[in-house]
Structures are given as structure tokens and as C-alpha cells.
Amino acid sequence: MSLWTPDPTFYPSPRDAVAAPREKLAYVAAFDRSAERPDALAVLDTDPDSPAYGTVVGWTDLPYTGDELHHFGWNACSSALCPNAPHPHVERRYLIVPGLRSSRIYVYDTKDRVSPELVKVIEPEELGKRAGYSRPHTVHCGPEGLYVSALGGFGEDGPGGIALLDHTSFEVVGRWEADRGSQHLAYDFWWHINHDVLVSSEWGTPSMVEDGLVGELLLGRKYGHRLHFWDLRKRRHVQEIDLGDQHQMVLELRPAHDPTKTYGFAGVVTNVEDLSASIWVWHREGSRWEARKVVHIPAEPAAPEELPDILKPFGAVPPLVTDIDLSVDDRHLYVSCWGTGELKRYDVSDPFAPVETGSLRIGGIVGRAPHPAAPYERLAGGPQMIEVSRDGRRVYVTNSLYGSWDDQFYPDGVGAWMAKVDTETFTFDERFFPHGDDFRGLRPHQTRLQGGDASSDSYCYP
């Protein structure tokens, strides 16, 4: 049913979205590593005036087991206001929730309820036969419907790519790419919507990631190290940028929200030469795309006996930048160092010259830093998925990366926790620390904030 006036969570410009009211709920994808119990969507109370603030107030078990929930997204967002095909009277209401391991895609209704309710299941065969893909990952609402990236092919390891879903019926329309050029590995994607440009990144195919990080592949520099640029209209590959094969695993992509800008940030998990991590800026120069390393985060030396087997030979903890998130005003970039257990903040007002303006320690392979709400509890895992509220005042982090990788880097158990940072003081909120049994034995991954967040919406007006 369509609305009489635009969905109030849609904003024409990022400037307007910064004035959005604060979120009252946060949705968190949580998965059972043993695949014996169903994964779930956990709903957190984020309203500080509520007596249940900081606790799990809603919970929806999935109908199956073994999905490994990871990333997810909304059915509609502010791009519905774009002038070329406006449809602002749809509702931001459904969460599109892929199972990264099962290849199922679930659609959950969040309207007028706390715990989301299942309305549709897309089976792996539908995704596979119509789009040729498996292992669905990132979801973005966009001009042709819902775009879902996928790591693997259907019945084969690769190439991964992007599938299109109809944004009213949620049926799989097909493969998005008309010409994939040199692209084979897939992971994240987003766009410069006003410039008709899509950008995608590379992790690995299912065989490269599902049973854990493969040392030979990493040292053989086989994981992804490229950015791909596409014509969003013609669905054609336009250009690739190789960051250098020492830069293994180019994951999250955060283009500027300002639609007049043509730059964005990409995080690289690790450099195999020195285990450092890095942040890159891509930008357009004339008709070509270029990329430049703007942040270097070194590894931290550690005694081998403190390290898990996979790191013992190196005698150091890699930062492992596994997620980055850009505030809606494009001024602050938040960076997760999942290995060292550090959340960093950079002022990126000048994207080519980021300035570090904050650092918080929590968890970490060696550090095991506690949360101030439980100062004697050594925490495993590190800040991993980051979500920034639209007004930029709150940052939420969860601690699990990916089941089999958690087990390699935190072999004594990664635990489960979620934390919130108030950005004005850049400190942890001591009232917000759901952890341990709050997640009922499941591991929390991506967070989506009610009404949208810094990584959910694109805007057509500056």
C-alpha cells in the first residue's frame, strides 16, 4: 500500500538526513556457528529514555539452520526521491536478509512490530537459476530494484557478481552485469548514483573463504586486490584498479554521500609484506579513476605464545581492517581493526589527508581490552561491523567477522558483544553493552538502524 506523503525516513540530501531523529531500535544479524540452531535477527532498544535501553527487546529466529547471516539491507531508501524515476510513497519497511552460507534470501517485515516477521524466502535455486549466483552478501536499494552482491556462482565457484531483485515482489530478476570485463572476485559494491557509476570490491570465491582463511592463498596473493568501476546504466565494466597484489582483500566501499562528489574510501584487510592494513581513496581524474593509499595502520609486535596458530610465524598482530563506515556528512571515517581490537576515527574533510582524531581499544587478539561497563571481563573479538547513525552522534560496533575466520583468529572463542560509542566524547556508552548470553549463544554481525543509517541510503540531491 502506498503512502500519501513520502516515507518520513527518506531525505532528499545528506544534509537533510543529518537532521533525522535518533533511532529507537537497531536490528542485528546473529548467527549460530554450529549451524544447529537457527540464526536470528536480534532487535536492540536504542532509546536512552526507555527502561529497556541497551537490551535485546525483539528476537526472530529464522526458519532454517546454517544460513550464516552476515549483511542485510532495506527494501527502500532515500534514492526513491531521485528525480529520474521517483516513487517516494513506498515504505521503508522490509529487511532483505541474505544467508551468506545457505544462499537463501529472507524478507522480513518490521512495520508496527518489534520482532520482524518473515514474509518471503527466496531459495538458493531461484537466485542461482535466474542470476547465476550464490552466497549473497551486500544489499542496496537502487534505481533498477534491489541489488545484491554475491561471492559465488551457481554450481560453480565463480565468478561472483550482482543479482537484481524486483523491489516490490522481491523476485530475482536476473544477473545485473551485461559485461563483467576482468571482474571475477566479488564482495561489496555501492555507487555514485548521480554519476551513473557503480564501484565493486573483491574478497574471494566460496572455496577461498568458507573453510577459513587459507594461508597459501594469502601468501600467494590470491585474494582480491582490485577495485572495479562500472557504468551503472549500461551495466558494463569500465575500469579496474589494481591496488597491488600485496594488498589482500579489498572489502568495504564507502563512497561520499554528497552526490556531486566522485570519491570514496575502501578498506584493505592486510598487506602480506608487513601485515599492515590500509585505507584507500578512489577518485576521478578526468575520465579515469585513480586510487591512492591515504591511511597505513601497522601491525603490532606480539610474543608468539600469545598468538593463535595462524599468526605464530609472524610474531605480530595484524590490525585487520574489516569494516569502515563514513558519516553521512562525509566528515568522519570510522575504521575497525578487528585484529588489534581498536576502533579508529579519522577526520576526512580532506579525503586525501585523513587525520586520526580518536582511538578506542576493545577486545583484540592480544589486548583483550574490556568494555567500561564490565571492566574485569577480557573480551575476545574486536570491533568489526560499524554502523553510524544518520546524525553522526552514535556509532555501533559488533564483534564477529565470519564464522570460520573467528575461529582462526580467536580460537578460544570469539564471544558475542555489541558496543555503542558517543561520538561527541568518543567514549563507550556504559549503558549500552549487550553481550554474552544476551545474544543466546549466537554471534552478532551487521547492524541496521531503524529508519536508515550511514551505509543504507544514497541521495540524488546535494
Add this chain to the structure above:
Amino acid sequence: MTLVAVILLGAFHGINPAMGWLFAVARGLQERSRDRLLQSLPVIALGHLASVALVALVVGATGSLVTGTALSIGAGVVLVAFGLWRLLSTRHFRWVGMRLSLGQLAAWSFLMSSAHGAGLMLLPVLTRIPAGHHGHAMSGGMFVAGVHTLAMFVTAGVVALVVYEFAGLAILRRAWFNLDRMWAAALVGAGVFTLVQAAW
């Protein structure tokens, strides 16, 4: 009276953000250039004119072959059916791409207007143009399309400039009523009106 209806329908189309003023504003904002906004508006109006004129031509040509009553009944049925489909369908016009040349923008406007049945809304007027003389009906139809588009152009231009210069786009969040529904209701209403005319 008829002329007033034609002008009012033009204003109704012009005020609808989906018909193009919003695209003109977006193009202006993207380059921070009012000139780019002003260049876009006539091109959008041209696409709209082509869409409406096409309907006028079809009506004129059909009118020379069938009786006035048959024409009105046919037009009324088409309108009611199209209006109901617009009212009940959840599908919306899709178009990928924001960076359009002026020619592409005209094509976009033509398709957008056609998909919404902009020309169809004028059927009650177009079917009443006396068909006694073939050339007369045709030129009458073109006159209606021209006046309608002029009204659309002026309205869209005023709205675009007011939003660009003063109001700002945040106004969309409150003031963008679901014109698609009103639009669909207008189509059905125009169809019923045409059928009633035919019955008289």
C-alpha cells in the same frame, strides 16, 4: 470552459515532481548552475508535448474514421481502464541514469509522460473537437496539446525556480503528495466524463 480545463490539466502535470521540474532542479543543483536548470525545462516540456501530441494525433486520425460517439466511448473505456490500472498497480516508471544529454532528457520526459498517460487525460477535450473536417480536428488537437504543454511548462518552471532559489528540497518531505493516486483518479474521472458525454 474547455480551454480552462486544458490549462488546469497542464498546471496539474507541471506541478507533479515526476513530470520533470524535479529533474531540472536536480540537474541545476548537481552543477550548482541555474542555467542548467533553465536549459532543462524547455527540453522536458518538449518531451511532454510530443507525448500529448501523439495522443491528439491518434484521436484525430481515429475520429476521421469512426463516429463521434464511438470515439468517445472508446476513449472513455481506455481512460477508465488505464486509470484503474494506475490506481491499483504498485509498479512505477523505471529509468536508470542521472547523467542525460538534453536529447536524452527529452526522451525521458516523453516516456515519463506517456507512461503516466498524460495525453490520455486530455481525451475528454480531444474527443469533443468537431470532426467535421479532418484538418480542423487535427489542428484543433495540436492547439490543445500546445496550450496544455505551455501551461505545464510555465507551472513547472515557476515551481522549479521557487524550489531552487528559495524553498529548498526539504519541502518534498511534506509537500510531495501522492499525485499518482490523484492522477489515477483524474484519469478514471476523465473517462467517466467522456462516457457520460457520449451518452448524451
